Amino acid sequence: MYSGSMTLNLNIPLLIGFCCLFLYLVARRLFKARPLAYIQGPTSPSFVFGNNVELQHQDDAGELEYNWIAQYGAACKISGSFGQDILMLADPKALHHIVQISSYRYPKPHDTNQAIRLMMGRGIFWASGDDHKRHKKVMNPAFDISRLRSFLPLFQRSATMLAEKWKEEVRINGPMLDVTTWISRLMLDNIGEAAFEHQFNAVDAGGVGELSEAFTNLFADSLLFPDKGTLFFTSLWRFIPPDVLRYVEYLPARQVRRFRRFLKISKQAARSVINERAASISCDDENRDILSILVRSNSSIDARRKLDEDELLSQMATIMLAGHDSTAMSLSWLLYDLALHPDDQIRVREEIRTIKSQSLTPDCLGVVDFESMTYTNAVIRETLRLHPIAFMLPRIAAEDDVIPLANPITTKTGKIMHEIPIKKGQSIYMAVYTYNRLKNVWGEDADKWNPGRFLGNASDKEYTMGMFANLLTFSGGVRGCLGWRFAILELQTTLVGLLEQFEFSPPPGIEIQGAPAGSMIPVIRGRAREGTQLPLCLSVLTN
């Protein structure tokens, strides 16, 4: 009784204090000068949510931003929660300035970083500034192309195993099959073995296992179409100092619990591998999995710059989440695009047969063979262009700056602007989906499927952007995707393995949409609540 009233006595002033602080921060934001006031953009339907509800509930991830940019210009203003102005950019010069030129001057906002910490822990995805440099130094050797080549036989074996499974499925259950579920299992097997020589057997065992289950529908269950309560709660995050905000990871909310469970299980898996192989992992160069390379690379650097144990284990959760879901979704979109474009599917299959017939090792193609598949690579690029999994990337200005524009914008007062001055703390959305479809970068047919655009000099753009084919799909610069080469090798080998065995076509009466669930996930239109799925019809090829 006594302790109860004591808690109450303490809580009330605390609550009042928190409310006052919150109102002060909102008022400060509202009444201070708004440097973007003159920039055009959609009206805000709500002071509390800004354009957030529309953005998070759009049917096709990225389309709303695409339409706004078509209407207002490749740099426009949208509204965040509580009257916040956000600068949305698809302009190539502006994006080049942010990802390539500015180094660490446009970090991720602290509320985004907290969400990342919740999902993947204190790994490289979460680290910023000097800390990020430290993480990168330890991680880089694991993503060296010569190391990655050694994963090719693994990728090829997995594709063969998946093809055998699919043949059995088609024979027993008929031609229609949800490719995303199976591909997710395949990618989990690949990343498990490549990252820490762990056999999930997800394809073989059908997705059974603690970690495999923790992954299933993780994004769809947690981030797809959040309700207004969740949006309100997360919109408060940016007002809370990072040191206090980190305690959200202890909240009992369903989304938080799911990510916490995933993080816990993946760290445990990495911990037990390190324990099991403690003797050999640190000295034996034969251990080529990513974790062993990280442990060796970490032990060889100056003690002050080493990763601590939690950072090292978080790296595994990061690699599994970043390296599994993104590639699984991209490959699903790739098969979908080829199902919709049977002529391209035939052309890719013929190219594979030609290259195989010329190869000295047709049963185990090498990097050079995959690189010489010109049309196959063009098709992969076109899918990555049209379906960037991370369709929007948030950033914040660490200091005052002037962002240059390739395409001048017209302000509300009719003034033409060639650059946008911004203040420290300005929120920015990099509109990846829209940049990848910009007509003055990719041509008049930019919003249409046309792999042929990559046969010429399509990558040869005025403003260089990302790591691969001048797309923003892997982001770029110091914070660009570390695993992009891994992803491309995996996409190439798996696509080749599957196209040799099957013809893919879209099932009648089913339309697929890319829903916004943190990443662009495939769902059946009108049935998004059922979660990630991409059913295709498969017909087994007899050679």
Ligand code: HEM
């Ligand atoms: C098609 C597949 C993939 C796509 C589209 C993709 C995309 C991206 C993007 C857009 C970022 C930057 C995110 C941001 O700045 O907020 C990123 C970062 C990252 N990706 Fe990937 N990724 C893919 C596959 C992979 C794979 C296979 C791995 C590892 C095996 C991987 C590991 C990472 C890591 C470690 C980072 C953090 C880099 C840093 O912050 O320095 N990714 N990825």
